[in-house]
Amino acid sequence: MALAAGRAMLMRSGVRLGTQAAARGGNGARRFMNHRVVVEPNTVPGVAVIKFKNPPVNSLTLEFLTEFVICLEKLENDKTFRGVVLTSDCPGIFSAGLDLREMCGKNPAHYAEYWRAVQEMWLKVYLSNLVLVAAINGTSPAGGCLIALSCDYRVLADNPRYRMGLNETLLGLVVPFWFKDTLVNTIGHRASERALQLGLLFPPAEALQLGMVDQVVPEDQVQSTALSVMTQWLAIPDHVRQLTKNMIRKATADHLIKHQEADIQNFINFISRDSIQKSLQVYLENLKQKKH
Numbered sequence: 001m002a003l004a005a006g007r008a009m010l011m012r013s014g015v016r017l018g019t020q021a022a023a024r025g026g027n028g029a030r031r032f033m034n035h036r037v038v039v040e041p042n043t044v045p046g047v048a049v050i051k052f053k054n055p056p057v058n059s060l061t062l063e064f065l066t067e068f069v070i071c072l073e074k075l076e077n078d079k080t081f082r083g084v085v086l087t088s089d090c091p092g093i094f095s096a097g098l099d100l101r102e103m104c105g106k107n108p109a110h111y112a113e114y115w116r117a118v119q120e121m122w123l124k125v126y127l128s129n130l131v132l133v134a135a136i137n138g139t140s141p142a143g144g145c146l147i148a149l150s151c152d153y154r155v156l157a158d159n160p161r162y163r164m165g166l167n168e169t170l171l172g173l174v175v176p177f178w179f180k181d182t183l184v185n186t187i188g189h190r191a192s193e194r195a196l197q198l199g200l201l202f203p204p205a206e207a208l209q210l211g212m213v214d215q216v217v218p219e220d221q222v223q224s225t226a227l228s229v230m231t232q233w234l235a236i237p238d239h240v241r242q243l244t245k246n247m248i249r250k251a252t253a254d255h256l257i258k259h260q261e262a263d264i265q266n267f268i269n270f271i272s273r274d275s276i277q278k279s280l281q282v283y284l285e286n287l288k289q290k291k292h
């Protein structure tokens with residue numbers, strides 16, 4: 001169902017599924033390539049590595065979200081895969097979060113389509129039957145952080161330039177309740193109150209101390225650590241682990257599922273306000289200015 005919706009979304013946004021290519025890597029492994037998401041089976045049996053490849057900053061465009069959901073769905077349906085490592089192909093950036101241009105200067109129909117895609121991506125990641133380990137090899141604000149928080153385990157590169165957190169208030173935005181729930185479930189209520197209101201972005205040592213990530217390791221060991229953690233998780237039989245995960249996460253996901261249409265309407269109303277549009281434009285302009 002989500003796959004069909006995703007395909008329709010891709011068609012609407014002009015992305016041709018026929019451009020997906022399959023090739024053999026050096027180790028003979030099959031390697032699926034989309035435009036923006038690369039899926040590589042790994043040396044660890046049953047484990048794939050998804051690399052975000054939406055340069056320059058892996059922002060979560062509609063096309064990216066659609067490809068990502070389709071990739072995860074394919075892996076879930078392929079019984080040879082039990083676990084996935086999520087990482088980035090863009091140096092120094094895991095994901096810059098939601099694509100600000102998708103939320104700026106567009107019409108309500110576009111905002112509705114975009115927000116549904118963000119919701120569907122989160123539900124797919126948060127409730128995945130697969131073991132998901134985030135190998136966070138770069139900065140990951142807002143929506144990028146949400147993806148990592150929705151995985152089962154997080155390994156972050158020990159680079160003081162990398163920051164992680166939900167910084168929505170710094171953009172003049174209110175964090176959606178399900179982003180907030182995901183953070184609260186990870187770092188607790190009090191730490192979330194402070195982090196969310198101040199829009200804090202944490203360097204690795206602080207992210208580890210807060211429990212926002214599970215491990216901080218040297219940058220060149222992020223993926224190998226994620227793969228060895230995966231081995232530990234895969235030692236548990238899938239059905240008991242999946243039932244346990246579902247038991248823990250279901251209430252949080254159901255909260256959004258129950259209010260999905262209202263959440264879309266709230267998003268449209270909020271993002272369409274002149275004041276919010278101005279804030280986003282100023283924020284984008286500031287990103288440009290900092291280069292000069």
Ligand SMILES: CC/C=C\C/C=C\CCC/C=C/CC(=O)SCCNC(=O)CCNC(=O)[C@H](O)C(C)(C)COP(=O)(O)OP(=O)(O)OC[C@H]1O[C@@H](n2cnc3c(N)ncnc32)[C@H](O)[C@@H]1OP(=O)(O)O
Pocket residue numbers: 056057059093095096097098099100101139141142143144167168171173174175176266267270271284287288291
């Ligand atoms: C009542 C309320 C009800 C409902 C609430 C509803 C909705 C509100 C909530 C919406 C939720 C939003 C969550 C989000 O994810 S918002 C996005 C947050 N992301 C950020 O703040 C990151 C911004 N980017 C950066 O800080 C830096 O770019 C970064 C550190 C990632 C990388 O820095 P670097 O110096 O390497 O690159 P830049 O030169 O800055 O960027 C390169 C180009 O990429 C563009 N860019 C960057 N980030 C984004 C983005 N998120 N979306 C789109 N484009 C982005 C940047 O402008 C540069 O473009 P050019 O100048 O080259 O054209």
